[in-house]
Amino acid sequence: MTNTLLHPTRRGLLMAGGAGLLTAALPGYVGAQAAPIKIGFQLHRTGIGASYGRWYERTAQAALKLINDGGGIAGRPVEILFEDDGTDPKRGPEVVDKLTQSDGSDVVMGTLFSNVVIASAPRAGELKVPYLVCSEGYHVASGILNRWTMQPGITDVRSQITAMAPWVSANLGKKVAMIFPDFAFGHDHRDFFTAAMAAQGGEVIAQIAIPPTETSFTRYLPQIPAETEVLYHVMVGPAVLTFVKELGEFYGTGAKPQFFGFIDSLEAVDTATPGLEFLEGSHFWEAHNRVKPADAGEHEDAYRAAVGVDDNGASVSDAADIATYSHMFSTWETLFAIKAGMEASGYTGPADRQKFVEAMEAMTDLPYGIERPQGAKVFNGKTHQVFGTQNISQVQGGKLVRVHQTSMADGAYGDAVDYTTMAF
Amino acid sequence: MAFGPFLLLALMEGLVTAAVLALAAAGLSLVFGVMRVVNVAHGEFYMLGAILAWVVASVVPGPPAVGFVAALVIAPVLVGALAAAADGLILKRLHYDPEATIVATIGLLYMIQQATLSLYGPNANPVPAPFEWRIQLPWFGYSGYKLFVVLAAGVVLLALWIFMRRTKAGLIMRATQVDRTTARSFGINVDLVYMGTFALGAGLAALAGVLIVPIQQAQYLMGGDPLLLSFIVVIIGGLGSLRGTLIAALVIGLSDGTISMFFTPTLAKIIATLLVAMVLVFRPQGLFGARA
Numbered sequence: 001m002t003n004t005l006l007h008p009t010r011r012g013l014l015m016a017g018g019a020g021l022l023t024a025a026l027p028g029y030v031g032a033q034a035a036p037i038k039i040g041f042q043l044h045r046t047g048i049g050a051s052y053g054r055w056y057e058r059t060a061q062a063a064l065k066l067i068n069d070g071g072g073i074a075g076r077p078v079e080i081l082f083e084d085d086g087t088d089p090k091r092g093p094e095v096v097d098k099l100t101q102s103d104g105s106d107v108v109m110g111t112l113f114s115n116v117v118i119a120s121a122p123r124a125g126e127l128k129v130p131y132l133v134c135s136e137g138y139h140v141a142s143g144i145l146n147r148w149t150m151q152p153g154i155t156d157v158r159s160q161i162t163a164m165a166p167w168v169s170a171n172l173g174k175k176v177a178m179i180f181p182d183f184a185f186g187h188d189h190r191d192f193f194t195a196a197m198a199a200q201g202g203e204v205i206a207q208i209a210i211p212p213t214e215t216s217f218t219r220y221l222p223q224i225p226a227e228t229e230v231l232y233h234v235m236v237g238p239a240v241l242t243f244v245k246e247l248g249e250f251y252g253t254g255a256k257p258q259f260f261g262f263i264d265s266l267e268a269v270d271t272a273t274p275g276l277e278f279l280e281g282s283h284f285w286e287a288h289n290r291v292k293p294a295d296a297g298e299h300e301d302a303y304r305a306a307v308g309v310d311d312n313g314a315s316v317s318d319a320a321d322i323a324t325y326s327h328m329f330s331t332w333e334t335l336f337a338i339k340a341g342m343e344a345s346g347y348t349g350p351a352d353r354q355k356f357v358e359a360m361e362a363m364t365d366l367p368y369g370i371e372r373p374q375g376a377k378v379f380n381g382k383t384h385q386v387f388g389t390q391n392i393s394q395v396q397g398g399k400l401v402r403v404h405q406t407s408m409a410d411g412a413y414g415d416a417v418d419y420t421t422m423a424f
Numbered sequence: 425m426a427f428g429p430f431l432l433l434a435l436m437e438g439l440v441t442a443a444v445l446a447l448a449a450a451g452l453s454l455v456f457g458v459m460r461v462v463n464v465a466h467g468e469f470y471m472l473g474a475i476l477a478w479v480v481a482s483v484v485p486g487p488p489a490v491g492f493v494a495a496l497v498i499a500p501v502l503v504g505a506l507a508a509a510a511d512g513l514i515l516k517r518l519h520y521d522p523e524a525t526i527v528a529t530i531g532l533l534y535m536i537q538q539a540t541l542s543l544y545g546p547n548a549n550p551v552p553a554p555f556e557w558r559i560q561l562p563w564f565g566y567s568g569y570k571l572f573v574v575l576a577a578g579v580v581l582l583a584l585w586i587f588m589r590r591t592k593a594g595l596i597m598r599a600t601q602v603d604r605t606t607a608r609s610f611g612i613n614v615d616l617v618y619m620g621t622f623a624l625g626a627g628l629a630a631l632a633g634v635l636i637v638p639i640q641q642a643q644y645l646m647g648g649d650p651l652l653l654s655f656i657v658v659i660i661g662g663l664g665s666l667r668g669t670l671i672a673a674l675v676i677g678l679s680d681g682t683i684s685m686f687f688t689p690t691l692a693k694i695i696a697t698l699l700v701a702m703v704l705v706f707r708p709q710g711l712f713g714a715r716a
Contacts, residue, residue, distance in 0.1 A: 241641060
């Protein structure tokens, strides 16, 4: 008996070689026609960030459709691979890993919660995969992450806060008590608002940190000093509604300070919910106005229609499903930034990832357009952070009405890092 | 805020915690006392009660109070039925072996939690309180509904005590608790008692879930905290002792309320856990538990 595997015939070798060549060449040929660009998306589908995840997914899908309808990226179709991170910092790096190594994503888009982003970025750096986050935190521009991590779709929290402080101290009061979630994102609020108020001649007289998984808040409220003029609140997670309700119960009909909140305390929550009447007249930071302003930009309607949000900021299919409107635009704008970066760098595949990052770093002015429905922005290639304008809204008749818009200069601060000098 | 009002608010918050905890822990304690089953899935029954309250409240038309009253009846009954089924399908087949049932109820925990995630979704949904009434004290306002929760929990616990002490069904349950073999030889259908007990325990947890949901919101992960605290209460109070459970719930709830206000919630948890360790070392049967 002859073993053809160990002693192959010449014809057998030739045929096998030919077949091998064919199989190797075939995908290359087909790929040149239509291999899609794969964008991995680390998503808070479950866990405490689920309301954000729901809208991040919808917004990204809407932007994806617009990009593909317009010919994709450099003529190639685009697909997004969503992967749930459970809003869990332990799972974050695993998701980046899976999206990159198993699913073969060209780049990975990141997620909102800063603890997940901070945990995941080092893994993206090790894998040398561009990691584009939509998280607001100051962790990108602070320099604690790496050259592969960028935030091109949303202004960071330090800039947002810096832009708010002058208005708060001029219009609401000088003595501020702060309530914030006790993790990186909340600490950014604590540190930069305290500094920004001091620069305005104001003072933060109490800093009340609340664990992000907390479900009951009344117990923290007596720590608010009686002489407080402005209560600055920012809360995240599934219990935000409980937080604002308990705040209302606590003050009741008695004397109360001015409230200034980051809309995070009310994202995905209807401002007309029973129990929130006390918010009437209070102010909120909004990146992107939930209730369509009368003087909204020309692309606002097209954007709302694409993501399925009505003029009040609710889902067109369910009025009780309120959008996370001040955050979700970041996924839309990040996708368009990826498109611009890939097209500028002549990106063809994972070997060009470094060129892609360099092309992103070269970006500066990002004008208002359907690609950036929240507004014009400037990207700082050194700090990997984008900057835009912010809004202050007041609750009037149960609705958020824009009363002030900051300029980009209001939120400016000095660079803390130059990522372009770091090695890849 | 001055010390007096501060303490008052702390005690009020503590009472609410204690009330919900007492209900949830009473169910856990009952199941352990009668069946010798450590039900790790107990928190999920609590969560299911809250989720079902949301479902009922969104289906039932009319003012919030109607939906809420309907949920108070429907949710515990449905959760009780589910627990009875789990008893017949799982626990009974394991012959109520203590180790096996722990593992089985851990599995049940994940099944209920993930099924809820699949069917209900990851979102936290609010349920309106049956009434919007706010008490305005000179120093702070307080939710009238929270005080109603304390009252309702008290009424339910009193009813449970009367049921256990004054009805024949309660007598049979107590008999089974004292000696299962002798109870059986006296013609008591122990299987039926076990099924009923497991359903009753789950129903109590579900009732606690319905009561809490207008204060918090219905979410699939909400079963974790009450499970831990219920275990703490039951261990301190003594497994199987209703009186011990109530007293331990008051101690834990009030200390949690005051310590988390005057210091930090983390310290409150540390002290509660330390208390458990002390009880386990010096009085393993709990404050009011019978020696095993």
